[in-house]
Amino acid sequence: MRTLADGRYLTAANTPWSLWGLLERGLSEADWERAVQEARGCLEGLPAARVPDAAGIVGSLLSEEQLGPDHWRLGTGGWAYYALRRLIPRPARIRLQRQMAARARKGALLRWPVEDRYVRFVAEVVCRLCQRRGLRSVPYVHFWPGGRRFALVLTHDVETAQGMHFVPTLADLEERYGFRSSFNFVPEGYEVDVALLADLRRRGFEVGVHGLRHDGRLFASREVFEKRAVSINRYLRAWQAVGFRAPMTHRNPHWMQSLEIEYDSSFFDTDPFEPMPGGTMSIWPFIMGRFVELPYTLAQDHTLLRVLGQATPQLWLRKVDFLREHCGMALIDTHPDYLRRPECLAVYERLLAEVRRREDFWHALPAEVARWWRTRMSWIARAAGHTGEAAAPGGATIGRITVADGVSEAGRLVLEPAYYVS
Numbered sequence: 001m002r003t004l005a006d007g008r009y010l011t012a013a014n015t016p017w018s019l020w021g022l023l024e025r026g027l028s029e030a031d032w033e034r035a036v037q038e039a040r041g042c043l044e045g046l047p048a049a050r051v052p053d054a055a056g057i058v059g060s061l062l063s064e065e066q067l068g069p070d071h072w073r074l075g076t077g078g079w080a081y082y083a084l085r086r087l088i089p090r091p092a093r094i095r096l097q098r099q100m101a102a103r104a105r106k107g108a109l110l111r112w113p114v115e116d117r118y119v120r121f122v123a124e125v126v127c128r129l130c131q132r133r134g135l136r137s138v139p140y141v142h143f144w145p146g147g148r149r150f151a152l153v154l155t156h157d158v159e160t161a162q163g164m165h166f167v168p169t170l171a172d173l174e175e176r177y178g179f180r181s182s183f184n185f186v187p188e189g190y191e192v193d194v195a196l197l198a199d200l201r202r203r204g205f206e207v208g209v210h211g212l213r214h215d216g217r218l219f220a221s222r223e224v225f226e227k228r229a230v231s232i233n234r235y236l237r238a239w240q241a242v243g244f245r246a247p248m249t250h251r252n253p254h255w256m257q258s259l260e261i262e263y264d265s266s267f268f269d270t271d272p273f274e275p276m277p278g279g280t281m282s283i284w285p286f287i288m289g290r291f292v293e294l295p296y297t298l299a300q301d302h303t304l305l306r307v308l309g310q311a312t313p314q315l316w317l318r319k320v321d322f323l324r325e326h327c328g329m330a331l332i333d334t335h336p337d338y339l340r341r342p343e344c345l346a347v348y349e350r351l352l353a354e355v356r357r358r359e360d361f362w363h364a365l366p367a368e369v370a371r372w373w374r375t376r377m378s379w380i381a382r383a384a385g386h387t388g389e390a391a392a393p394g395g396a397t398i399g400r401i402t403v404a405d406g407v408s409e410a411g412r413l414v415l416e417p418a419y420y421v422s
């Protein structure tokens with residue numbers, strides 16, 4: 001009997017067939033299962049590769065179950081650091097963060113900044129399926145509306161009152177480049193300016209909730225979490241917010257089912273630098289119990305600019321290219337608190353300018369992406385066994401996947417997002 005405490009149950013809706021939405025008659029679940037077995041070599045080196053069935057493999061990746069039963073517990077070192085960090089002088093704190101980061105990267109199970117094993121695995125599943133059925137190409141429900149190659153989502157966490165005061169400047173900058181973003185505020189961390197929230201919404205930005213207090217205690221115990229969840233749900237309603245990100249990306253997919261949200265964005269594809277490192281390895285949204293998970297896929301500003309000391313957006317842009325190639329979601333989490341520094345804002349602005357030139361992305365607010373993903377998934381479930389003539393949901397595009405001969409494993413699946421627009 002499966003319960004909500006089973007991470008795989010929370011992510012059971014996310015099968016490879018629901019991800020791809022192939023519009024090919026007569027593909028049975030047994031065909032998919034066989035293809036999964038043949039493709040599992042792509043997951044080499046991961047505990048998930050040893051799980052026997054398709055649902056178990058995907059579940060143990062997306063729910064981070066493969067990282068072990070203690071994964072959601074913050075080690076004592078982590079607690080001590082977060083309790084004491086305000087007492088450590090700034091230069092020493094950065095030095096310490098850099099040492100911790102180097103150690104984290106060395107010991108990490110997942111690769112960074114690009115972890116492509118899940119991406120290659122789901123692509124290989126389709127290759128094997130096509131080979132088995134003698135198909136060179138198949139129609140599929142493309143990942144993003146309008147045949148756009150990838151999705152671009154900008155999000156921010158506002159840590160302090162100083163960060164909040166910088167929000168209008170940051171919103172102005174994004175507007176100049178034709179972008180909108182979401183700002184997640186801490187309800188009981190500083191006095192949140194409700195007029196600012198209303199103004200952001202009026203301008204087409206989104207408002208979300210960033211924990212309750214920014215004290216690293218949200219996941220201290222189940223009791224603490226449940227008590228705080230009641231307050232968080234109250235703020236969600238008061239702010240007309242549907243999205244959440246936990247402070248310091250502390251997370252627990254089981255406990256978080258108490259949040260009355262449409263989406264969460266506390267998880268990521270890969271990030272060894274967070275206090276709870278790891279990753280879901282997914283560059284697409286997925287269902288996690290009652291909400292849609294939108295994992296961030298670009299490094300946090302703090303990691304890139306402070307811990308790694310980068311002075312250009314190149315690392316971000318290289319990842320965007322990877323996400324674009326695989327029709328993924330480029331979701332970034334930056335902080336007005338850091339971007340207040342002119343040198344940090346300059347790098348962020350260069351990112352916006354560079355991405356703007358790419359043109360073939362779907363730029364959307366996180367709430368829009370979460371709703372789109374649910375619509376696409378439920379349509380795929382209804383369309384199972386149909387062909388491309390079936391009416392797709394508004395904005396959806398039927399694309400074509402072709403298996404190319406004679407190229408490397410990673411590059412042999414060619415996606416043409418739009419050959420037929422409904």
Ligand SMILES: [Zn+2]
Pocket residue numbers: 157158159210214246247248
């Ligand atoms: Zn935060």
